[in-house]
Amino acid sequence: MTLTQLRYLIAIADSGLNITAAAERVHATQPGLSKQLKQLEDELGFQLFSRRGKSLQAITPAGQQVLERARVIVTEAGNIRALAAELRGEEAGELVIATTHTQARFVLPPAIGALKRRYPDVNVHLQPHGDALVLDMFERGRADLAIVSTSGEPPAGGLAVPLFHWRRAVLVPRDHALARAARWPSLAELARYPLLSYESVLRPESSLRRAFAAAGEAPRFAFTSRDADLIKTYVRAGLGVGILAEMAVLAEDAEDLHLLDAADLLPPCTSWLVLRRDRVPRGYVLALAELIAPQLDRRDLRRALAGEEPARWPAPPSWRELAARARSVRAA
Amino acid sequence: MTLTQLRYLIAIADSGLNITAAAERVHATQPGLSKQLKQLEDELGFQLFSRRGKSLQAITPAGQQVLERARVIVTEAGNIRALAAELRGEEAGELVIATTHTQARFVLPPAIGALKRRYPDVNVHLQPHGDALVLDMFERGRADLAIVSTSGEPPAGGLAVPLFHWRRAVLVPRDHALARAARWPSLAELARYPLLSYESVLRPESSLRRAFAAAGEAPRFAFTSRDADLIKTYVRAGLGVGILAEMAVLAEDAEDLHLLDAADLLPPCTSWLVLRRDRVPRGYVLALAELIAPQLDRRDLRRALAGEEPARWPAPPSWRELAARARSVRAA
DNA sequence: CGCGTTTACGTCGTTCGTAACGATA
DNA sequence: TATCGTTACGAACGACGTAAACGCG
Numbered sequence: 001m002t003l004t005q006l007r008y009l010i011a012i013a014d015s016g017l018n019i020t021a022a023a024e025r026v027h028a029t030q031p032g033l034s035k036q037l038k039q040l041e042d043e044l045g046f047q048l049f050s051r052r053g054k055s056l057q058a059i060t061p062a063g064q065q066v067l068e069r070a071r072v073i074v075t076e077a078g079n080i081r082a083l084a085a086e087l088r089g090e091e092a093g094e095l096v097i098a099t100t101h102t103q104a105r106f107v108l109p110p111a112i113g114a115l116k117r118r119y120p121d122v123n124v125h126l127q128p129h130g131d132a133l134v135l136d137m138f139e140r141g142r143a144d145l146a147i148v149s150t151s152g153e154p155p156a157g158g159l160a161v162p163l164f165h166w167r168r169a170v171l172v173p174r175d176h177a178l179a180r181a182a183r184w185p186s187l188a189e190l191a192r193y194p195l196l197s198y199e200s201v202l203r204p205e206s207s208l209r210r211a212f213a214a215a216g217e218a219p220r221f222a223f224t225s226r227d228a229d230l231i232k233t234y235v236r237a238g239l240g241v242g243i244l245a246e247m248a249v250l251a252e253d254a255e256d257l258h259l260l261d262a263a264d265l266l267p268p269c270t271s272w273l274v275l276r277r278d279r280v281p282r283g284y285v286l287a288l289a290e291l292i293a294p295q296l297d298r299r300d301l302r303r304a305l306a307g308e309e310p311a312r313w314p315a316p317p318s319w320r321e322l323a324a325r326a327r328s329v330r331a332a
Numbered sequence: 333m334t335l336t337q338l339r340y341l342i343a344i345a346d347s348g349l350n351i352t353a354a355a356e357r358v359h360a361t362q363p364g365l366s367k368q369l370k371q372l373e374d375e376l377g378f379q380l381f382s383r384r385g386k387s388l389q390a391i392t393p394a395g396q397q398v399l400e401r402a403r404v405i406v407t408e409a410g411n412i413r414a415l416a417a418e419l420r421g422e423e424a425g426e427l428v429i430a431t432t433h434t435q436a437r438f439v440l441p442p443a444i445g446a447l448k449r450r451y452p453d454v455n456v457h458l459q460p461h462g463d464a465l466v467l468d469m470f471e472r473g474r475a476d477l478a479i480v481s482t483s484g485e486p487p488a489g490g491l492a493v494p495l496f497h498w499r500r501a502v503l504v505p506r507d508h509a510l511a512r513a514a515r516w517p518s519l520a521e522l523a524r525y526p527l528l529s530y531e532s533v534l535r536p537e538s539s540l541r542r543a544f545a546a547a548g549e550a551p552r553f554a555f556t557s558r559d560a561d562l563i564k565t566y567v568r569a570g571l572g573v574g575i576l577a578e579m580a581v582l583a584e585d586a587e588d589l590h591l592l593d594a595a596d597l598l599p600p601c602t603s604w605l606v607l608r609r610d611r612v613p614r615g616y617v618l619a620l621a622e623l624i625a626p627q628l629d630r631r632d633l634r635r636a637l638a639g640e641e642p643a644r645w646p647a648p649p650s651w652r653e654l655a656a657r658a659r660s661v662r663a664a
Numbered sequence: 665c666g667c668g669t670t671t672a673c674g675t676c677g678t679t680c681g682t683a684a685c686g687a688t689a
Numbered sequence: 690t691a692t693c694g695t696t697a698c699g700a701a702c703g704a705c706g707t708a709a710a711c712g713c714g
Contacts, residue, residue, distance in 0.1 A: 001409060003335055029706055044416035054669045062419050069408045076401045084376035087394050361681055386694045
């Protein structure tokens with residue numbers, strides 16, 4: 001049994017039992033993986049995968065057990081390497097971020113920009129996905145960190161650190177009836193219009209859906225997307241009333257869109273940074289956290305990951321504060 | 333980085349930084365370890381050990397971090413091998429038991445005898461130690477299981493399973509004043525005599541010491557040992573009153589010793605089996621548990637180790653019941 | 665016939681043990 | 690001088706990639 005064999009095993013399992021694809025992933029040749037897998041199975045004395053003909057069919061129950069432990073081993077080996085890289089002062093590496101489109105498009109750009117200036121040799125890989133998939137990818141170990149939002153409890157699956165609070169924004173075309181109204185609309189009034197919002201409202205436990213339900217309303221979501229830009233585009237096209245994160249509203253949107261403050265209508269949300277408890281983070285991972293949310297300190301993050309602390313986090317600022325602070329920095 | 337290098341690293345750390353001794357332990361040559369250590373340090377880019385001249389002086393802080401992760405890796409690799417051995421139906425292996433002298437001498441023999449009949453190819457290594465050292469050895473990973481006693485909470489450091497309850501026995505020579513008394517002595521009466529007991533009573537938190545203290549007595553422990561046989565020998569020699577575990581009292585002791593029932597005087601104790609949560613146990617480890625305490629079932633133990641259960645254990649019998657049951661089995 | 669896996673083979677790198685050397689107390 | 694670690698060297702092994710063969714849809 002070697003670390004290489006276990007790495008190959010994981011790659012095969014994570015590539016849908018396709019050895020050729022797995023070989024690609026680990027930068028090796030397919031016969032190499034085939035052989036190593038065979039050797040591992042010979043050493044252990046049982047099949048890790050069931051086969052149909054020559055193709056791998058499924059992981060055997062025993063193989064599943066081995067796979068789980070192999071993941072621990074390979075993760076810890078990676079931790080040792082990360083530890084060493086940090087100690088050497090290495091500033092190159094990969095940073096895989098699993099997050100939603102809104103964060104990737106409207107929140108992260110300045111932070112990632114600053115990060116790349118500080119760590120030019122870090123390659124950043126953004127994986128925008130739907131809410132559910134983000135945490136899924138993260139839990140499968142495909143990402144170093146996840147950035148997700150909830151309107152309540154912190155997300156499970158790792159160490160969750162609050163980055164900032166935000167509110168929803170309601171967007172309508174400038175000539176929309178709601179834009180001319182004298183006062184902010186109620187939920188009931190909003191619910192009369194076709195709504196445009198994120199894909200995640202399709203889930204029954206969506207906080208937006210629940211807010212309407214609590215007011216006895218059952219709005220029609222006429223258009224959903226993961227992509228806030230698309231939602232804005234279709235609001236412009238007159239499809240209805242857009243409900244999206246305030247971060248997605250830019251100054252230039254005011255030219256043809258009217259922003260209704262939904263602060264009191266809809267529950268506030270928190271954006272969370274989620275780190276894997278089983279991984280030693282590289283310095284630039286924590287640097288990114290600090291860059292997004294200045295109230296965070298990487299030493300606290302390291303302590304929390306080591307499990308040494310009850311993990312009390314500084315109160316997160318609102319997005320409005322963060323944006324104002326960023327503007328004043330740019331002005332200076 | 334290879335599994336071998338990490339195994340060598342652990343061996344060196346566990347051999348007091350003596351590479352020659354470590355080489356012995358892993359059945360390799362000393363230059364082999366030296367070289368692998370050097371290669372690992374070269375790959376990681378920093379020293380795992382600080383050196384004075386050529387000798388290893390201490391583990392560096394970074395080395396400590398690496399060492400901890402290396403232990404996880406090597407443990408999990410061992411788990412995979414154990415898993416495979418079980419699946420193959422392998423019935424050979426090593427069984428290292430950390431326990432006290434009393435358990436090793438008076439409780440385990442029948443169980444280990446039966447185990448060896450069932451698993452002739454399992455080599456059993458008994459490590460009798462003082463109470464504190466037992467758990468220490470166990471936590472350092474030198475033993476597959478520990479068997480210890482407490483008179484209250486289960487021991488920490490692993491998955492603790494209650495085996496049986498037992499009481500203390502008070503032994504005096506047949507011609508001792510207490511042997512002729514009409515009734516059982518009180519703690520105050522006992523405390524008038526020099527006492528002979530286990531080494532563990534020297535610790536201030538000892539349950540025996542606390543029992544006397546609660547009665548306002550401060551007895552003199554004139555003789556202590558880890559070895560119940562020795563205590564009995566010195567009781568015979570007239571040094572005083574022996575207080576030991578009832579398991580240590582044999583039928584033939586009645587010839588020249590008088591047994592006082594201390595059931596109501598001194599608090600009861602529980603013997604616990606302790607398993608490491610990070611290790612997949614071989615079948616014979618669980619078989620031993622079943623052989624000592626028939627109320628246990630290895631499937632429950634496996635489930636509890638997998639963390640799937642709130643770990644409620646069947647009520648442990650008393651040692652008296654266990655011994656009676658064993659006698660009736662022998663008679664049949 | 666394409667896709668994916670296995671088998672065969674040659675090369676290269678690595679590990680390991682023996683033996684000699686060096687440093688330290 | 691004894692103990693312990695390093696260096697040197699040769700043999701054996703193992704990993705890896707290329708190329709070809711095999712099975713299957």
